[in-house]
Amino acid sequence: MSQMVRTAKQLGAYIQDARARKGISQQQLAEVIGKQQKTISSIEQGSDGTKLETLLLVLAALDLNIEISARTKASQNIGDIF
Structure with missing residues (x-):
C-alpha cells in the first residue's frame, strides 16, 4: 500500500x-529498536525533533520503506503543498 505523507502528523498517524495492524504496542516497538516508549509516542503524535536514524529504525521494524518523488506543480496554492 502506498501513502503520500507531507507532514510529521501524517507520518505519525x-x-x-502500521504498528496497530501488526498488533504490537508502542513499548514492544520501542524495545525492538532500542528506544523508549515515549519516543514512539512522540513520533506517532508528529512531534518535532525526531532523529532521522530513529525514524528509519521505526520504519524498518514495521517493514516500511520511504519513497521520494518530485511534487507536482498543478496548484499554486501554498495550502496544497502542506
Missing part, C-alpha cells in the same frame, strides 16, 4: 496505523 501512518506509523501508528
Whole structure:
C-alpha cells in the first residue's frame, strides 16, 4: 500500500496505523529498536525533533520503506503543498 505523507502528523498517524495492524504496542516497538516508549509516542503524535536514524529504525521494524518523488506543480496554492 502506498501513502503520500507531507507532514510529521501524517507520518505519525501512518506509523501508528502500521504498528496497530501488526498488533504490537508502542513499548514492544520501542524495545525492538532500542528506544523508549515515549519516543514512539512522540513520533506517532508528529512531534518535532525526531532523529532521522530513529525514524528509519521505526520504519524498518514495521517493514516500511520511504519513497521520494518530485511534487507536482498543478496548484499554486501554498495550502496544497502542506
